[in-house]
Amino acid sequence: MYLSMITIENFRCFGEGPNGFCLSLRPGLTALVGENDAGKTAVVDAIRFVLGTTDQEWYRLEDNDFHKKDATREIRIVCQFAGLNAPDKRAFVEYLTYGEKIGDEPVLYINWTAKDMTSAARRTFRPVEICSGKNGEGPNIAADARALLWATYLRPLRDAEQALSAGRSSRLSQILRQTEQIKTSGVSFDPNIEVDPKTLNVLGIGDLANALLEKQQGIVDTRDRIDRHLRDLSLNGDGIKSGIKVSNSAASADVRLRQLLEKLILSLDSSSDQGDAGKLGLGSNNLLFMACELLLLTQVENAEYEGIKMLLIEEPEAHLHTQRQLRVMKSLQELAKDKGIQIIVTTHSPNLASVIALDNLVMIQNGRAFSLAKGETELELTDYRFLERFLDVTKANLFFARGVMIVEGDAENILIPTLASLIGSDFTENGVSIVKVSGVGLRRYARIFQRKDIQTDGLLDIPVACVTDMDVMPDCGEMITGKTLPTKGALGLEGMKEKRAALCKKTTGQQVKTFISDEWTLEYDLAFSGLAEDVYVAAYLAKKDDALAKKNESFDNKKLSEGIADAQKAFQILDDEVKTTIRSGSNTYNEVLAANVYAQYTKGTKASKAMAAQYLAEILLRKVEKDELKSDELRSKLPNYLVAAIEYVARTLKKQPSNGEGAAIE
Numbered sequence: 001m002y003l004s005m006i007t008i009e010n011f012r013c014f015g016e017g018p019n020g021f022c023l024s025l026r027p028g029l030t031a032l033v034g035e036n037d038a039g040k041t042a043v044v045d046a047i048r049f050v051l052g053t054t055d056q057e058w059y060r061l062e063d064n065d066f067h068k069k070d071a072t073r074e075i076r077i078v079c080q081f082a083g084l085n086a087p088d089k090r091a092f093v094e095y096l097t098y099g100e101k102i103g104d105e106p107v108l109y110i111n112w113t114a115k116d117m118t119s120a121a122r123r124t125f126r127p128v129e130i131c132s133g134k135n136g137e138g139p140n141i142a143a144d145a146r147a148l149l150w151a152t153y154l155r156p157l158r159d160a161e162q163a164l165s166a167g168r169s170s171r172l173s174q175i176l177r178q179t180e181q182i183k184t185s186g187v188s189f190d191p192n193i194e195v196d197p198k199t200l201n202v203l204g205i206g207d208l209a210n211a212l213l214e215k216q217q218g219i220v221d222t223r224d225r226i227d228r229h230l231r232d233l234s235l236n237g238d239g240i241k242s243g244i245k246v247s248n249s250a251a252s253a254d255v256r257l258r259q260l261l262e263k264l265i266l267s268l269d270s271s272s273d274q275g276d277a278g279k280l281g282l283g284s285n286n287l288l289f290m291a292c293e294l295l296l297l298t299q300v301e302n303a304e305y306e307g308i309k310m311l312l313i314e315e316p317e318a319h320l321h322t323q324r325q326l327r328v329m330k331s332l333q334e335l336a337k338d339k340g341i342q343i344i345v346t347t348h349s350p351n352l353a354s355v356i357a358l359d360n361l362v363m364i365q366n367g368r369a370f371s372l373a374k375g376e377t378e379l380e381l382t383d384y385r386f387l388e389r390f391l392d393v394t395k396a397n398l399f400f401a402r403g404v405m406i407v408e409g410d411a412e413n414i415l416i417p418t419l420a421s422l423i424g425s426d427f428t429e430n431g432v433s434i435v436k437v438s439g440v441g442l443r444r445y446a447r448i449f450q451r452k453d454i455q456t457d458g459l460l461d462i463p464v465a466c467v468t469d470m471d472v473m474p475d476c477g478e479m480i481t482g483k484t485l486p487t488k489g490a491l492g493l494e495g496m497k498e499k500r501a502a503l504c505k506k507t508t509g510q511q512v513k514t515f516i517s518d519e520w521t522l523e524y525d526l527a528f529s530g531l532a533e534d535v536y537v538a539a540y541l542a543k544k545d546d547a548l549a550k551k552n553e554s555f556d557n558k559k560l561s562e563g564i565a566d567a568q569k570a571f572q573i574l575d576d577e578v579k580t581t582i583r584s585g586s587n588t589y590n591e592v593l594a595a596n597v598y599a600q601y602t603k604g605t606k607a608s609k610a611m612a613a614q615y616l617a618e619i620l621l622r623k624v625e626k627d628e629l630k631s632d633e634l635r636s637k638l639p640n641y642l643v644a645a646i647e648y649v650a651r652t653l654k655k656q657p658s659n660g661e662g663a664a665i666e
Contacts, residue, residue: 001108001308002027002342003047004082010070011077012042013367023362023369027083029336029343031356033399034364035431040346041156043364044312046077047344050112050130051310052146053153054178054296055171061126066116073116078136081108087305091148094139095132110149111136148307152293156314156346160282160289164266173261175296182261203253206260210246219244266292282319290316290328298339309341317349325351333357350396358387358448363399363460370451370460378450378509386444395435395445402431403649404464406445410436410610411522412467416646418617422624423635423643425650432649442466443507450510464512465645468503469521472496474591477520481595481602515645519594522642523601523609526616528594530637533571538616539600539607540567545615564619 002025009020023043032040049059066073081088084106089096096106109132117125130146132138163171176182186201189208197208213219226242234240248259268284297309316332317325329352336343347353353361358379363370370376374384398404405427407413413436417427427434437445449464451457473481475489491499504514519525527535541563578593600607623629635643647653 001081001084001088003079003308003310003344004107005078005080006043006047006050007076007078008043008046009076010067010072011046011075012065012067013037013039014042015067015069015367019367021367021369024371025342025344026360026373027336027340027342029333029345029356029360030362031353031360032344032346032362032364033348033353035400035402036348038364039367040364041314043369044153044314044344044346047079047151047312048153049114050077050079050110051149051151053312054150055153055174056150061114061116061128063116065114075112075114077112079110079112081110081308084108091305091307092145095141095145097132097134097138108132109134109136109138110141148305150307151310151312152297154290154293154311154313154316157318158286158289160285161267163289164285164292166263166265168262170262170264172264172266172292173258175292176261176264177258178296179299181299182257202260203257206256207249210249213246214244214249283321283324286319287324287328294335297341298335309339311341311343313343313345315347315349316345317347317352322351325349326355329355348400350393350400353399354391354393354396358384358391361399366461368458370457372448376452376457378447378452379444380447383444383447386441387448390437390441391445395437397433398435398445398448401433402462403427403433403651404449404462405432405434405467405645405649406442406464407434407436407467408442408469409438409522411613412436414610415522415613415617416467416642418621419634419638419642420646420650422620423631423638423646425646425652427650430650430652442468446507446512449512454510459510462511463649463651465649466507466512466514467642467645468514468516470499470503470517470519471521472499473520474587474595476587476592477595480592481599483602513645513648515641515648518639518641521598523612524594524598525639525642527597528590529639531616531620532575532593532597533568534616534619535612536571536574536597536600537564537567538612538619539597540570541615542607542611543600543605545608545611 004026005022005024007020007022008014009016011021014021021039021043032043034040045059061075066075082105084092084096088108089106092108095108097109098104098106111131111133112128113131113136114126114128117127129136130141132141165172182202184201186204187195187199189195189200189204189211191211195204195208197205200208223242223244230240230242248255251259266288268288293311297311311332313332316328320328332343332345333356335341345352359373361372363372372379374381379387405416407416413434417434420427420432435445443466446464446466449460449462451460471485472491473483473485473487475487477487478484486495486499488496500516503516508514517525519528523535523539526532541560544563574596575593578589578596582589582592601609601612620629620634624631624634644653
C-alpha cells in the first residue's frame with residue numbers, strides 16, 4: 001500500500017478549488033524540488049497532519065496554517081492509498097472504497113478536515129475530523145487504524161544528538177520499544193530461579209538489577225537501622241517495618257520497559273577508526289540518526305500486520321558534504337526499491353537532484369505540483385535516457401530557478417551572465433540559472449519544462465530561453481574565416497526564414513522560447529552589432545593567455561595593459577584595411593569586419609572561445625566600472641537576440657523586438 005495522491009485545500013499557501021494542490025505519487029522515492037516558499041514543506045506537513053508520525057508528536061494548528069484568502073476557515077486534506085495487498089485490506093476493511101466496476105481494486109481514502117471556530121472571546125477552538133470515503137462519507141478512522149498509517153519523519157535542521165539522548169519519551173526509546181528483538185530476545189527474570197544474566201531480555205535485566213539493588217548489603221543495613229529507630233518511635237505491638245524498593249518496580253511490564261529504555265543514549269563510538277567521537281560533527285550524528293530510524297522501517301516483518309512504511313525527510317542534505325549527500329541518496333533509493341518503503345524528500349540540493357531519477361522528481365512551483373514522470377512532460381523516452389546520463393550537478397540547478405537559459409557552449413556560459421548584469425538584468429538577483437549543454441541536448445533540457453496536459457496541470461511558469469546559433473555565414477565568410485557553411489546569399493530571405501522556423505520547431509512552446517543569433521554565431525554577432533574591437537582584443541589576449549599566466553599578470557598589470565594596447569593597434573590596422581576593401585566589394589562593412597574578427601577563432605593560431613569570453617567579460621566590466629561605457633550604450637551594442645533572451649528569463653523585458661531578428665519564435 002502506498003500514498004498515491006494527496007489533495008490539499010486552504011492550507012497555508014494552497015487555496016481552494018482550482019487554486020488548491022493535487023499531487024500524484026508512485027511507489028518508491030519521490031523528491032520535491034523547487035525554490036523557497038514554493039510549498040514543499042507544506043506538502044510534507046499536510047501528510048504529517050493526516051497520518052501522524054512514529055515519534056507521536058502532537059501538532060497544534062496555528063493561525064497561519066489556514067489559507068489567508070479562505071473565508072470558511074476550513075482546511076481539507078485527502079490522502080488516497082492504492083496498491084493494497086491482502087493484509088492491508090484486512091486491516092482497513094471497514095474503511096475501503098470500491099470502484100463501480102466488478103473487480104476494481106479498492107482504495108483507502110483518509111479525509112482530514114479542520115475548522116477554525118475561534119469564538120468572539122478569542123477562545124481557540126479548532127476541531128479536527130478524520131473520515132474515510134472518497135468524499136468523507138465513510139466512518140471515522142479509529143485510533144488503532146490511524147496508528148497503522150504513521151510515517152517516519154526527519155525534520156530539517158534536525159538535532160540528532162538531542163533526538164538520540166536519554167530522557168522521558170526520547171526518540172531512541174520509542175524506536176527501541178517498536179523493535180521486535182527488544183521484546184523477544186532473552187528470558188524474563190524470576191526471583192525464585194537462578195539464571196544466567198546473559199540469557200535475560202532487556203526487561204529481565206532491569207528486574208534483576210532492581211532485585212540486586214534492593215538486596216545490596218548497604219541498602220539492607222540502612223533499612224535495618226531505620227527499623228531500629230522506627231521501633232523506638234512506635235508503641236509496643238505496632239510491629240511496623242520499613243521497606244526500600246526501586247521506584248516503579250511494581251509497575252506494569254510496559255512501563256518498566258519504557259523507563260529502562262529512556263535511560264539509554266545512542267552516540268558515535270569513540271573507539272572506532274574515526275578516533276574521538278567528540279571530533280565528529282553534525283553530519284556524522286545525522287547519519288547515525290538516519291540509521292536508527294531506518295532500523296525501525298527495515299526490520300524483519302513478523303506475522304502481525306505492521307502498517308505502511310513511509311519515510312518523510314526534509315532536506316536530507318542537511319549538515320552533509322557532497323559525497324555523503326550522494327551516498328545517502330543512493331542508499332535511500334535502494335531501500336525504497338528493495339524494502340518497499342515509500343520515501344518522500346524535499347531538497348534544495350542540485351547534488352541530490354542530479355542523482356535522483358528524473359521520473360521521481362516533482363517540481364513545486366507557485367503552489368502547484370509538476371511531476372517530471374514519463375507521460376507528464378513533453379520529454380520522449382529517449383530524452384529520459386539521455387538526461388539520466390548527462391543531467392549532472394552543474395545542470396541540476398535548473399530545478400530551483402525562476403528562469404533558465406540553456407546555451408550550447410562555454411563562451412555563452414561564461415559571458416552571458418556578465419552581460420546580463422551589466423545591462424541591469426542580473427541573473428543572480430533574478431534567480432536565473434544558465435545551463436551549458438555542450439552543443440547537444442539543448443531541446444531535451446527545454447522539454448523538461450513543457451507539460452503534456454497543460455489543461456490539467458496548468459502552465460509551469462518558469463521562462464526558459466534556448467539560445468542557439470543561426471550558423472549561416474555572410475557571403476564573404478568562407479573566404480575570410482575558412483569555414484564552410486550555408487551563406488545568406490545562397491539561402492535567400494525565404495530560406496533564412498525556413499531555417500529559423502526549423503530550429504524552433506522542436507523546442508518553442510508554453511514558456512520555452514528559442515532565441516536564434518541574428519547573423520551567424522555569438523562572436524560574429526557581437527562584432528557585427530557594435531563590439532568588434534572588444535571581441536578582437538579578447539581574442540588577441542586569449543592567444544597570449546599562457547604567456548600572461550606564466551608572468552602571473554593581473555588584469556590591471558602594466559604588461560596586460562600593453563597587450564591590450566597592442567591589440568587595439570592591430571584592430572585599427574584591420575579596420576582601415578576593411579574600409580579600403582569594402583569600397584570595391586559587395587559585402588557590407590559590418591559583415592567584412594565581423595568576419596575578420598571571427599577569423600581570430602578559426603584560422604592560424606586559433607583563440608579559445610572560452611578564454612576569449614572570459615577576457616571580454618573582464619574588458620566590458622572594467623569599462624562600465626570606469627564609466628567608459630554606459631549600461632544603455634552596451635545594451636544598444638549587443639545583438640537583439642541576446643538582449644531579448646536575457647530580459648525574457650530575468651523577466652525584465654523592456655520592449656519586444658518589432659521584427660523576426662532577435663525575437664523568440666513562438
